Amino acid sequence: MNPLTVGVRREDEPGERRVALTPDGVGRLVAAGMTVVVESDAGTAAWFDNNSYAEAGAELVTTGELYDRADVVLSIGLVPPERLRAGQAVVGMFAPLRQPGYAADLAARGVTMVSVDGVPRTLSRAQTMDALTSQANIAGYKAVLVAANAYERFFPLLITAAGTARPAEVLVLGAGVAGLQAIGTARRLGAVVRAYDVRPAARGEVESLGAAFVELASVADARGEGGYARALAEDEQQAQQRELAEQVARHDVVITTAQVPGRRPPLLVTADAVKAMKPGSVVVDLAASPLGGNVAGSEPGRTVVTGNGVTVIGADNLPATMPTAASAAYSRNITALLLHLVRDGALAVDTGDEIQAGVVVTHGGAVVHAGVARLLERTTS
Ligand code: NAD
Numbered sequence: 001m002n003p004l005t006v007g008v009r010r011e012d013e014p015g016e017r018r019v020a021l022t023p024d025g026v027g028r029l030v031a032a033g034m035t036v037v038v039e040s041d042a043g044t045a046a047w048f049d050n051n052s053y054a055e056a057g058a059e060l061v062t063t064g065e066l067y068d069r070a071d072v073v074l075s076i077g078l079v080p081p082e083r084l085r086a087g088q089a090v091v092g093m094f095a096p097l098r099q100p101g102y103a104a105d106l107a108a109r110g111v112t113m114v115s116v117d118g119v120p121r122t123l124s125r126a127q128t129m130d131a132l133t134s135q136a137n138i139a140g141y142k143a144v145l146v147a148a149n150a151y152e153r154f155f156p157l158l159i160t161a162a163g164t165a166r167p168a169e170v171l172v173l174g175a176g177v178a179g180l181q182a183i184g185t186a187r188r189l190g191a192v193v194r195a196y197d198v199r200p201a202a203r204g205e206v207e208s209l210g211a212a213f214v215e216l217a218s219v220a221d222a223r224g225e226g227g228y229a230r231a232l233a234e235d236e237q238q239a240q241q242r243e244l245a246e247q248v249a250r251h252d253v254v255i256t257t258a259q260v261p262g263r264r265p266p267l268l269v270t271a272d273a274v275k276a277m278k279p280g281s282v283v284v285d286l287a288a289s290p291l292g293g294n295v296a297g298s299e300p301g302r303t304v305v306t307g308n309g310v311t312v313i314g315a316d317n318l319p320a321t322m323p324t325a326a327s328a329a330y331s332r333n334i335t336a337l338l339l340h341l342v343r344d345g346a347l348a349v350d351t352g353d354e355i356q357a358g359v360v361v362t363h364g365g366a367v368v369h370a371g372v373a374r375l376l377e378r379t380t381s
Pocket of ligand 1: 121136
Protein backbone atom coordinates (compact mmCIF):
# COMPACT_ATOMS: atom_id res chain seq x y z
CA MET A 1 0.00 0.00 0.00
CA ASN A 2 1.27 3.51 -0.81
CA PRO A 3 2.04 5.56 2.28
CA LEU A 4 -0.26 8.50 2.94
CA THR A 5 1.22 11.69 1.46
CA VAL A 6 0.75 14.72 3.69
CA GLY A 7 1.32 18.16 2.13
CA VAL A 8 2.22 21.33 4.02
CA ARG A 9 1.16 24.50 2.23
CA ARG A 10 2.58 27.99 2.39
CA GLU A 11 -0.14 30.25 3.82
CA ASP A 12 -1.17 33.11 1.55
CA GLU A 13 -3.35 35.40 3.69
CA PRO A 14 -1.72 38.82 4.18
CA GLY A 15 0.06 38.94 7.56
CA GLU A 16 -0.23 35.18 8.10
CA ARG A 17 3.26 34.04 9.09
CA ARG A 18 2.39 30.71 10.70
CA VAL A 19 2.90 27.29 9.13
CA ALA A 20 0.70 24.27 9.85
CA LEU A 21 3.52 21.76 10.43
CA THR A 22 7.01 22.39 11.82
CA PRO A 23 10.04 20.17 11.16
CA ASP A 24 9.36 18.50 14.53
CA GLY A 25 5.89 17.56 13.23
CA VAL A 26 7.41 16.23 10.01
CA GLY A 27 9.55 13.87 12.08
CA ARG A 28 6.49 12.55 13.93
CA LEU A 29 4.50 11.90 10.75
CA VAL A 30 7.44 10.29 8.96
CA ALA A 31 7.99 8.05 12.00
CA ALA A 32 4.33 7.03 11.68
CA GLY A 33 4.98 5.89 8.09
CA MET A 34 3.69 8.92 6.19
CA THR A 35 5.39 10.78 3.33
CA VAL A 36 5.57 14.53 3.90
CA VAL A 37 5.87 17.07 1.08
CA VAL A 38 6.38 20.73 1.98
CA GLU A 39 5.75 23.69 -0.32
CA SER A 40 9.03 25.57 -0.69
CA ASP A 41 9.32 28.38 1.89
CA ALA A 42 6.18 27.22 3.74
CA GLY A 43 7.90 27.81 7.10
CA THR A 44 10.33 30.60 6.26
CA ALA A 45 8.21 33.40 7.77
CA ALA A 46 8.05 31.43 11.03
CA TRP A 47 11.84 30.86 10.99
CA PHE A 48 11.66 27.21 9.91
CA ASP A 49 13.79 27.13 6.77
CA ASN A 50 13.62 24.67 3.90
CA ASN A 51 16.73 22.84 5.12
CA SER A 52 15.23 22.09 8.49
CA TYR A 53 12.25 20.41 6.78
CA ALA A 54 14.53 18.39 4.51
CA GLU A 55 16.62 17.30 7.49
CA ALA A 56 13.46 16.17 9.28
CA GLY A 57 12.62 13.90 6.33
CA ALA A 58 10.30 16.03 4.17
CA GLU A 59 10.56 16.62 0.44
CA LEU A 60 10.45 20.28 -0.68
CA VAL A 61 8.11 20.77 -3.65
CA THR A 62 6.60 23.51 -5.82
CA THR A 63 3.06 24.76 -5.26
CA GLY A 64 1.74 22.73 -8.19
CA GLU A 65 3.41 19.52 -7.01
CA LEU A 66 2.09 20.01 -3.51
CA TYR A 67 -1.57 19.98 -4.55
CA ASP A 68 -0.95 17.21 -7.13
CA ARG A 69 0.72 14.85 -4.72
CA ALA A 70 -0.86 15.43 -1.32
CA ASP A 71 -3.58 13.07 -0.11
CA VAL A 72 -4.02 15.41 2.87
CA VAL A 73 -3.19 19.13 2.74
CA LEU A 74 -2.31 20.72 6.11
CA SER A 75 -3.17 24.39 6.45
CA ILE A 76 -4.06 27.09 8.90
CA GLY A 77 -6.38 29.32 6.88
CA LEU A 78 -8.72 28.66 3.93
CA VAL A 79 -7.20 26.90 0.94
CA PRO A 80 -8.48 28.21 -2.43
CA PRO A 81 -11.09 25.55 -3.34
CA GLU A 82 -9.97 25.39 -6.99
CA ARG A 83 -6.61 24.08 -5.75
CA LEU A 84 -8.24 20.96 -4.28
CA ARG A 85 -9.56 17.86 -6.00
CA ALA A 86 -12.06 15.11 -5.28
CA GLY A 87 -10.78 12.49 -2.84
CA GLN A 88 -8.27 14.89 -1.29
CA ALA A 89 -8.55 15.96 2.34
CA VAL A 90 -7.70 19.33 3.84
CA VAL A 91 -7.07 20.05 7.52
CA GLY A 92 -7.10 23.59 8.94
CA MET A 93 -8.95 26.13 11.07
CA PHE A 94 -11.87 26.92 8.81
CA ALA A 95 -14.51 28.18 11.28
CA PRO A 96 -17.26 26.38 9.32
CA LEU A 97 -19.99 27.63 11.63
CA ARG A 98 -19.05 31.17 10.65
CA GLN A 99 -18.38 30.47 6.97
CA PRO A 100 -20.54 27.46 6.00
CA GLY A 101 -20.40 28.41 2.29
CA TYR A 102 -16.78 27.24 2.12
CA ALA A 103 -17.82 23.82 3.45
CA ALA A 104 -20.59 23.62 0.84
CA ASP A 105 -18.06 24.41 -1.88
CA LEU A 106 -15.58 21.75 -0.71
CA ALA A 107 -18.38 19.18 -0.37
CA ALA A 108 -19.47 19.85 -3.97
CA ARG A 109 -15.88 19.24 -5.08
CA GLY A 110 -15.68 15.95 -3.20
CA VAL A 111 -13.01 17.23 -0.82
CA THR A 112 -12.92 15.99 2.78
CA MET A 113 -12.71 18.96 5.12
CA VAL A 114 -11.36 18.53 8.64
CA SER A 115 -11.63 21.66 10.76
CA VAL A 116 -9.48 21.49 13.85
CA ASP A 117 -11.48 24.23 15.59
CA GLY A 118 -14.26 21.64 16.03
CA VAL A 119 -12.25 19.47 18.43
CA PRO A 120 -14.47 18.82 21.52
CA ARG A 121 -12.71 20.99 24.05
CA THR A 122 -13.69 19.35 27.28
CA LEU A 123 -12.76 15.84 26.16
CA SER A 124 -9.47 15.12 27.92
CA ARG A 125 -8.11 12.79 25.21
CA ALA A 126 -8.58 15.62 22.67
CA GLN A 127 -6.68 18.29 24.62
CA THR A 128 -3.45 17.83 22.67
CA MET A 129 -5.48 18.54 19.49
CA ASP A 130 -7.10 21.75 20.76
CA ALA A 131 -5.76 24.45 18.45
CA LEU A 132 -8.35 27.02 19.57
CA THR A 133 -6.82 26.85 23.04
CA SER A 134 -3.19 26.86 21.90
CA GLN A 135 -3.75 29.89 19.70
CA ALA A 136 -5.93 31.77 22.23
CA ASN A 137 -3.15 31.33 24.78
CA ILE A 138 -0.76 33.10 22.45
CA ALA A 139 -3.27 35.84 21.69
CA GLY A 140 -3.82 36.51 25.41
CA TYR A 141 -0.10 36.75 26.09
CA LYS A 142 0.61 38.98 23.10
CA ALA A 143 -2.37 41.26 23.87
CA VAL A 144 -0.65 42.27 27.12
CA LEU A 145 2.64 42.99 25.36
CA VAL A 146 0.81 45.08 22.76
CA ALA A 147 -0.98 46.98 25.53
CA ALA A 148 2.22 47.49 27.54
CA ASN A 149 3.95 48.80 24.44
CA ALA A 150 1.20 51.33 23.77
CA TYR A 151 0.88 52.36 27.43
CA GLU A 152 3.40 55.09 27.94
CA ARG A 153 4.04 54.37 31.60
CA PHE A 154 5.31 51.41 33.61
CA PHE A 155 3.28 48.28 34.38
CA PRO A 156 5.13 47.51 37.68
CA LEU A 157 5.47 49.59 40.81
CA LEU A 158 8.90 51.20 40.53
CA ILE A 159 10.59 53.04 43.35
CA THR A 160 13.60 54.96 42.09
CA ALA A 161 15.62 58.04 43.04
CA ALA A 162 13.65 59.91 40.39
CA GLY A 163 10.39 59.09 42.08
CA THR A 164 7.85 56.34 42.47
CA ALA A 165 5.80 54.96 39.59
CA ARG A 166 2.51 53.41 40.64
CA PRO A 167 1.64 50.09 39.01
CA ALA A 168 -0.70 50.06 36.03
CA GLU A 169 -4.27 48.98 36.75
CA VAL A 170 -5.36 46.44 34.18
CA LEU A 171 -8.91 45.17 33.63
CA VAL A 172 -9.44 41.95 31.68
CA LEU A 173 -12.99 41.37 30.42
CA GLY A 174 -13.70 37.73 29.57
CA ALA A 175 -11.65 35.20 31.53
CA GLY A 176 -11.56 32.20 29.19
CA VAL A 177 -8.34 30.84 27.71
CA ALA A 178 -7.05 34.15 26.28
CA GLY A 179 -8.24 36.20 29.26
CA LEU A 180 -6.56 33.95 31.83
CA GLN A 181 -3.29 34.05 29.91
CA ALA A 182 -3.59 37.86 29.71
CA ILE A 183 -4.12 38.01 33.48
CA GLY A 184 -1.04 35.89 34.16
CA THR A 185 1.11 37.90 31.77
CA ALA A 186 -0.01 41.29 33.12
CA ARG A 187 0.64 40.05 36.67
CA ARG A 188 4.13 38.91 35.70
CA LEU A 189 4.78 42.42 34.40
CA GLY A 190 3.77 43.75 37.81
CA ALA A 191 0.38 45.28 37.06
CA VAL A 192 -2.56 45.27 39.44
CA VAL A 193 -5.10 43.13 37.63
CA ARG A 194 -8.88 42.78 37.90
CA ALA A 195 -11.02 40.59 35.70
CA TYR A 196 -14.66 39.87 34.96
CA ASP A 197 -16.57 37.09 33.26
CA VAL A 198 -20.23 36.09 33.08
CA ARG A 199 -19.41 32.49 34.04
CA PRO A 200 -19.23 32.17 37.85
CA ALA A 201 -16.63 29.37 37.48
CA ALA A 202 -14.17 31.98 36.22
CA ARG A 203 -13.90 33.58 39.67
CA GLY A 204 -11.70 30.84 41.17
CA GLU A 205 -9.46 30.78 38.10
CA VAL A 206 -9.03 34.56 38.12
CA GLU A 207 -8.23 34.61 41.84
CA SER A 208 -5.77 31.73 41.56
CA LEU A 209 -3.74 33.91 39.17
CA GLY A 210 -3.54 36.69 41.76
CA ALA A 211 -6.13 38.98 40.17
CA ALA A 212 -9.28 40.34 41.79
CA PHE A 213 -12.65 39.24 40.41
CA VAL A 214 -15.03 42.06 39.55
CA GLU A 215 -18.60 41.27 40.44
CA LEU A 216 -21.48 43.00 38.69
CA ALA A 217 -25.00 43.20 40.10
CA SER A 218 -26.53 43.17 36.61
CA VAL A 219 -25.25 39.80 35.31
CA ALA A 220 -24.25 37.27 37.91
CA ASP A 221 -24.52 34.09 35.86
CA ALA A 222 -24.68 33.67 32.09
CA ARG A 223 -23.38 30.13 31.78
CA GLY A 224 -24.20 28.57 28.45
CA GLU A 225 -23.51 25.09 27.11
CA GLY A 226 -20.22 23.19 26.95
CA GLY A 227 -18.41 25.57 29.31
CA TYR A 228 -19.15 28.61 27.14
CA ALA A 229 -21.16 31.73 27.92
CA ARG A 230 -24.70 32.35 26.66
CA ALA A 231 -25.69 35.53 24.82
CA LEU A 232 -27.20 38.16 27.10
CA ALA A 233 -30.72 39.55 26.66
CA GLU A 234 -30.84 43.15 25.44
CA ASP A 235 -31.71 44.59 28.90
CA GLU A 236 -29.02 42.50 30.62
CA GLN A 237 -26.47 43.68 28.10
CA GLN A 238 -27.32 47.34 28.63
CA ALA A 239 -27.18 46.99 32.40
CA GLN A 240 -23.83 45.21 32.06
CA GLN A 241 -22.45 47.99 29.85
CA ARG A 242 -23.53 50.64 32.35
CA GLU A 243 -21.92 48.87 35.28
CA LEU A 244 -18.77 48.05 33.33
CA ALA A 245 -18.36 51.68 32.25
CA GLU A 246 -17.56 52.64 35.85
CA GLN A 247 -14.94 49.91 36.08
CA VAL A 248 -13.43 50.74 32.69
CA ALA A 249 -12.99 54.41 33.63
CA ARG A 250 -10.97 53.43 36.73
CA HIS A 251 -8.41 51.38 34.81
CA ASP A 252 -5.37 52.36 32.75
CA VAL A 253 -5.47 49.35 30.47
CA VAL A 254 -8.47 47.28 29.40
CA ILE A 255 -8.11 43.99 27.52
CA THR A 256 -11.30 42.43 26.18
CA THR A 257 -11.63 38.79 25.10
CA ALA A 258 -15.36 37.98 25.33
CA GLN A 259 -16.91 35.62 22.78
CA VAL A 260 -20.19 33.74 22.56
CA PRO A 261 -20.13 30.72 20.21
CA GLY A 262 -21.89 31.31 16.90
CA ARG A 263 -22.72 34.96 17.71
CA ARG A 264 -21.07 38.27 17.02
CA PRO A 265 -18.89 39.28 19.99
CA PRO A 266 -20.85 41.07 22.75
CA LEU A 267 -20.33 44.82 23.07
CA LEU A 268 -18.93 45.39 26.57
CA VAL A 269 -17.24 48.79 26.32
CA THR A 270 -19.43 51.50 24.82
CA ALA A 271 -18.24 54.71 23.18
CA ASP A 272 -19.29 56.59 26.36
CA ALA A 273 -17.21 54.24 28.49
CA VAL A 274 -14.13 54.95 26.34
CA LYS A 275 -14.86 58.69 26.63
CA ALA A 276 -14.78 58.42 30.42
CA MET A 277 -11.26 56.91 30.45
CA LYS A 278 -8.19 58.96 31.35
CA PRO A 279 -5.87 60.28 28.61
CA GLY A 280 -3.05 57.81 28.02
CA SER A 281 -5.25 54.78 28.72
CA VAL A 282 -5.08 51.80 26.38
CA VAL A 283 -7.76 49.36 25.24
CA VAL A 284 -6.93 46.16 23.35
CA ASP A 285 -9.92 44.38 21.82
CA LEU A 286 -9.07 40.74 21.11
CA ALA A 287 -12.60 40.18 19.86
CA ALA A 288 -12.35 42.85 17.14
CA SER A 289 -13.93 41.45 13.98
CA PRO A 290 -15.50 42.74 10.78
CA LEU A 291 -18.87 42.30 12.56
CA GLY A 292 -17.74 44.46 15.50
CA GLY A 293 -15.96 43.56 18.72
CA ASN A 294 -16.21 44.04 22.47
CA VAL A 295 -15.30 47.73 22.19
CA ALA A 296 -17.31 50.35 20.29
CA GLY A 297 -15.42 51.50 17.22
CA SER A 298 -12.65 48.87 17.29
CA GLU A 299 -11.64 47.34 13.97
CA PRO A 300 -9.24 44.44 13.41
CA GLY A 301 -5.78 45.67 12.52
CA ARG A 302 -6.53 49.32 13.32
CA THR A 303 -5.30 51.51 16.16
CA VAL A 304 -7.28 54.63 16.90
CA VAL A 305 -6.43 57.38 19.37
CA THR A 306 -9.69 58.95 20.53
CA GLY A 307 -10.26 62.68 21.10
CA ASN A 308 -9.79 62.14 24.84
CA GLY A 309 -6.43 60.43 24.35
CA VAL A 310 -7.37 56.76 24.64
CA THR A 311 -5.55 54.33 22.36
CA VAL A 312 -8.01 51.68 21.10
CA ILE A 313 -6.27 48.75 19.44
CA GLY A 314 -8.30 46.29 17.39
CA ALA A 315 -6.26 43.10 17.57
CA ASP A 316 -5.87 41.25 14.30
CA ASN A 317 -4.63 37.65 14.31
CA LEU A 318 -2.16 38.06 17.17
CA PRO A 319 -1.04 34.40 16.99
CA ALA A 320 0.39 35.18 13.51
CA THR A 321 2.61 37.81 15.12
CA MET A 322 4.32 35.08 17.18
CA PRO A 323 4.57 32.59 14.33
CA THR A 324 7.30 30.39 15.75
CA ALA A 325 5.52 29.60 19.02
CA ALA A 326 2.10 29.55 17.37
CA SER A 327 3.23 27.16 14.60
CA ALA A 328 4.97 24.85 17.07
CA ALA A 329 1.79 24.54 19.13
CA TYR A 330 -0.50 24.22 16.09
CA SER A 331 1.80 21.59 14.60
CA ARG A 332 1.53 19.52 17.80
CA ASN A 333 -2.27 19.88 17.73
CA ILE A 334 -2.65 18.94 14.09
CA THR A 335 -0.18 16.03 14.33
CA ALA A 336 -2.12 14.55 17.24
CA LEU A 337 -5.37 14.96 15.28
CA LEU A 338 -3.96 13.42 12.11
CA LEU A 339 -2.56 10.42 14.00
CA HIS A 340 -6.04 9.95 15.47
CA LEU A 341 -7.68 10.06 12.02
CA VAL A 342 -5.31 7.78 10.10
CA ARG A 343 -5.68 3.98 10.20
CA ASP A 344 -3.55 1.63 8.08
CA GLY A 345 -2.11 4.43 5.96
CA ALA A 346 -5.40 6.15 5.05
CA LEU A 347 -7.87 8.60 6.58
CA ALA A 348 -10.49 6.47 8.31
CA VAL A 349 -13.55 8.70 8.51
CA ASP A 350 -15.94 7.61 11.25
CA THR A 351 -18.29 10.31 12.44
CA GLY A 352 -19.49 7.96 15.17
CA ASP A 353 -16.28 8.91 16.97
CA GLU A 354 -16.80 11.96 19.21
CA ILE A 355 -13.67 13.75 18.01
CA GLN A 356 -14.38 13.06 14.34
CA ALA A 357 -18.01 14.20 14.71
CA GLY A 358 -16.63 17.58 15.77
CA VAL A 359 -13.93 18.00 13.14
CA VAL A 360 -15.02 16.19 9.96
CA VAL A 361 -17.16 18.74 8.14
CA THR A 362 -17.41 17.35 4.60
CA HIS A 363 -16.85 13.85 3.26
CA GLY A 364 -17.95 11.79 0.26
CA GLY A 365 -19.44 14.84 -1.48
CA ALA A 366 -21.68 15.86 1.44
CA VAL A 367 -21.62 18.13 4.48
CA VAL A 368 -21.55 15.54 7.28
CA HIS A 369 -21.15 17.88 10.27
CA ALA A 370 -24.61 18.20 11.85
CA GLY A 371 -24.25 21.84 12.97
CA VAL A 372 -22.87 23.07 9.64
CA ALA A 373 -25.50 21.09 7.68
CA ARG A 374 -28.28 22.68 9.77
CA LEU A 375 -26.84 26.13 9.17
CA LEU A 376 -26.69 25.55 5.41
CA GLU A 377 -30.28 24.25 5.34
CA ARG A 378 -31.43 27.40 7.11
CA THR A 379 -29.61 29.70 4.71
CA THR A 380 -30.86 27.91 1.56
CA SER A 381 -34.49 27.35 2.68
P1 NAD B 1 -14.58 32.05 24.36
O1 NAD B 1 -13.44 32.43 23.48
O2 NAD B 1 -15.85 31.55 23.75
O3 NAD B 1 -14.96 33.33 25.27
C1 NAD B 1 -14.01 33.99 26.06
C2 NAD B 1 -14.63 34.35 27.40
O4 NAD B 1 -15.59 35.39 27.23
C3 NAD B 1 -15.36 33.19 28.09
O5 NAD B 1 -14.77 32.95 29.33
C4 NAD B 1 -16.79 33.71 28.22
O6 NAD B 1 -17.44 33.26 29.39
C5 NAD B 1 -16.58 35.21 28.21
N1 NAD B 1 -17.78 36.01 27.89
C6 NAD B 1 -18.72 35.80 26.94
N2 NAD B 1 -19.65 36.77 26.96
C7 NAD B 1 -19.29 37.64 27.93
C8 NAD B 1 -19.85 38.85 28.43
N3 NAD B 1 -20.97 39.36 27.93
N4 NAD B 1 -19.20 39.47 29.45
C9 NAD B 1 -18.05 38.96 29.94
N5 NAD B 1 -17.48 37.83 29.52
C10 NAD B 1 -18.09 37.16 28.53
O7 NAD B 1 -14.15 31.01 25.47
P2 NAD B 1 -12.83 30.15 25.59
O8 NAD B 1 -11.72 31.00 26.06
O9 NAD B 1 -12.66 29.41 24.34
O10 NAD B 1 -13.21 29.17 26.77
C11 NAD B 1 -14.55 28.78 27.00
C12 NAD B 1 -14.65 27.78 28.13
O11 NAD B 1 -14.09 26.53 27.73
C13 NAD B 1 -13.93 28.15 29.40
O12 NAD B 1 -14.72 27.67 30.45
C14 NAD B 1 -12.65 27.39 29.32
O13 NAD B 1 -12.06 27.19 30.58
C15 NAD B 1 -13.18 26.11 28.71
N6 NAD B 1 -12.13 25.34 28.07
C16 NAD B 1 -11.86 24.12 28.58
C17 NAD B 1 -10.87 23.36 28.01
C18 NAD B 1 -10.58 22.02 28.58
O14 NAD B 1 -11.24 21.56 29.46
N7 NAD B 1 -9.58 21.38 28.04
C19 NAD B 1 -10.17 23.82 26.92
C20 NAD B 1 -10.48 25.06 26.41
C21 NAD B 1 -11.47 25.82 27.00
